[in-house]
Amino acid sequence: MGIACRSLETTIERYESAFGLTVVSRETNSGQGVREAMLELSDGSSCVQLLEPLGPGTPVGKFLERRGEGIHHVGYAVADVAAALETIGGRGVRLVDSRPRHGSMGASIAFLHPSGLGGVLTELVQPRTFTCAET
Numbered sequence: 001m002g003i004a005c006r007s008l009e010t011t012i013e014r015y016e017s018a019f020g021l022t023v024v025s026r027e028t029n030s031g032q033g034v035r036e037a038m039l040e041l042s043d044g045s046s047c048v049q050l051l052e053p054l055g056p057g058t059p060v061g062k063f064l065e066r067r068g069e070g071i072h073h074v075g076y077a078v079a080d081v082a083a084a085l086e087t088i089g090g091r092g093v094r095l096v097d098s099r100p101r102h103g104s105m106g107a108s109i110a111f112l113h114p115s116g117l118g119g120v121l122t123e124l125v126q127p128r129t130f131t132c133a134e135t
Contacts, residue, residue: 004072008052025105033058075123081108084124
């Protein structure tokens, strides 16, 4: 799950304190216009991605202006993001990305348009060689 926030540091502290999450990665992704942190759940089963915009004109910056802090997208792990795009697109779901791009922690990612999925921006994630549970 990706959560848009105004202050990465403040939100990290909140999630560490409330849920006992641990930061496993911090990155700046200029191409997507965000600073981000990946926090692992205590049982290692999955991660929460916190997203702070690099500026107001970025996708997450615009999201914060329109909707405020909160859930930005839901992500699903897939074995092959290119194949998943082909399959899902073939089923008539509108794609944001027609091919994979670079994501957090070296993953290949692609987004599906919210209009075809009940208003939910959906991310397909092909981990580089590990999942959050293996870090």
